[in-house]
Amino acid sequence: MNVAVSAKTTPAVEFLGQLTGLISAGKFKEAAEAYKAFEKDYATSDFLVLEALPFRLENYFVKKVSPTAFSIYTLRHSTWAVDAVKAFEDPATFETFVKGVEAEVVKLAAK
Numbered sequence: 837m838n839v840a841v842s843a844k845t846t847p848a849v850e851f852l853g854q855l856t857g858l859i860s861a862g863k864f865k866e867a868a869e870a871y872k873a874f875e876k877d878y879a880t881s882d883f884l885v886l887e888a889l890p891f892r893l894e895n896y897f898v899k900k901v902s903p904t905a906f907s908i909y910t911l912r913h914s915t916w917a918v919d920a921v922k923a924f925e926d927p928a929t930f931e932t933f934v935k936g937v938e939a940e941v942v943k944l945a946a947k
Contacts, residue, residue: 847874848884852892855885859892860899864934868927889924890917893934897941905945909937 851874858867875882897906910916916937923933 846881847878848881851885852888856892859896865927865931868924868930871924872927886921886924890920893920897938901938901941902945905941908944909941
């Protein structure tokens with residue numbers, strides 16, 4: 837029996853593409869706002885987005901600032917991923933959180 841794999845994506849996969857674009861563009865508040873709308877429409881899929889969020893942020897910091905500096909930051913702030921997910925629930929809080937992490941990573945990169 838030949839079983840074909842469907843090319844259809846899920847709403848969570850589509851949203852993760854949108855989320856990646858927003859974070860890459862530094863639109864953190866907009867990313868959290870978009871998540872709130874997604875969460876409202878797809879409440880049973882929100883965990884897929886929350887699990888992927890720290891990786892998206894890590895990619896942002898590594899590309900924008902420095903892989904080494906971000907690695908040092910994560911060693912000094914071992915709960916950063918959990919803190920990011922908590923902050924993601926409120927758009928203003930998330931924007932403040934990410935900008936604060938970015939400022940610390942920039943300082944580490946300058947050393």
